[in-house]
Amino acid sequence: MRNYWQYVTLTMLIGLGIYMLMSGNADLSFLQAFMVYNFMALLAHQCEEYIFPGGAGVVINRGTYKEVDNFRRYPGNTQSSLIVNYSAYIAYILGIFNPNWIWLGIGLMFFNLMQFPGHVIANNKALNSWYNAGMATTLVLFTPMSLYYFYYIVNQEMVSGWDWLFGLLTFIAMVALTVILPVQKLKNPESPYVWPEIQVQRFDRTMKWARRKS
Template identity: 30%
Template sequence: MLGFYRRHWFDIGGVLAVVVGVVLLLKWKTLPYIQLLMALNFFTLLLHQFEEYRWPGGLPGQMNGGLHKSDMPDRYPANPHSLMLLNTVGAYPFYLLPVFFPDVIWLGLGPVLLAFAQVPTHGLMMPIKLKTLYGKGFITAFFMWLPIGILYIRHIVAEGLVRPADWVYGAIYMFLFGAFVVQGTIRIFRDKHTPHRFARKQLGRWGNAS
C-alpha cells in the first residue's frame, strides 16, 4: 500500500483536487471569504504538485539532474520517498491549517509568502539555470497562487486583520517550513543506495544519466 502511494501520491492528490474543487463550488457562497481563499490555496497546492510530477511532470529531473547536477538523478539527492513525505506529510498540514484556523493570520501568510516565492523560482531561476523555457510548476504558481495571494493580502490589509507581528511570524513560519520540512526531509532521506527511484519519464532529459 505504501509503495503504491509513494508512486502515485500526486495522482491521488489530483483526484483529491477534483473533490476539493467540487466542494468549493458547492460552498462558494457560504464560506467566509478568507477561508475560501485559504481553501483555494490548498486546492492550488494539489494542482501544483500534479503539474510538477504528473502532467507535464518532470520536476525530479529538473531538481536532481539540473539544479543539483547529480550523476544519479533518479534517486539523489531527492528520491520518491523523501518527496512523498515533504509534499504530503509536510505540505498538506502547512496549507490546511489556515483553512481550519483562518483567523490566525500568520498561519495563512506563511503559505501565501511561500507561494509568492514559487513564481520567480519556477519562472526565472529554474529556466535560466536549466536553459529551458519552462520550470515545472510555473503555470499553477503564476496563474493561481499569485492572484490568490494578492487577494488574500488585500483582504487582510483592507479589513485590518493583520498586525505587524503577523508579517514577522508568517515569514518565520515560511522559512522554517522551507528549511526543516523541504530541505530537511531531502537531507535526512538522501541515499545513493535507496531502492526508491524515479521512473525515467519523470526525469526528462536527465533520464539518460540514471
C-alpha cells in the same frame, strides 16, 4: 505509494472542486473559502509537477540541485518527495480551519511565492528552458493569489506587525521542516527510491519543446 501519491492528490483536487462548486462558496466565509482555493492551488501545482506534464523530480534534481549524473535518485528521491509534498498539507489544511490566523496565512503566501524564483528563474536558467513543470501554476495561481491575500488583509486592516513577524517565522519553519529536512535527511547517492522511467520520460518530453534555442 511513492510513485503514485500524485494521483491521490488529483482525486483530492477534483473532490474539493466539486464541493466548492456545489456548496463551498456559500457555506464558507470569504477567508475560509480563499484558504480552500489556496490548498487547491497547491494540489494543482503538484499535479502539474508530477502528472501533466510531470517530471518535476528530475527538474528539481537537475535544476535546483545541479545534479547531472545521478539525478534519478539524488539528492531528491521518491521517498523524500512523498514526504515533502504531503507534509506541506498540514499547514495548508490548518489554514482552512483557522482562516483568522493571519500569521499562518502570511506564512503560506510566502511559501507560495517561494516557487517563483525556483520555477521561473533558477530552474529555467539551469535547464536552459523557458518552462518547467510547476511554472504555470506558479504564475497563474500562487503568485496572484498570494499578492491578493496581502492586499486584502492590509486593506481590511486585519494584519499587525506581529502577524508579519510570525508569518515570516512560519514560512522559515515550513521550508526547514517540509523541504530542507526531508531532502537532506533522506538523500543518498545509492538510494533505492529511484524516479521511475515515466517521470524521466515526462521531463524529456517537456524539454523537447521548452528548451530555449541557443
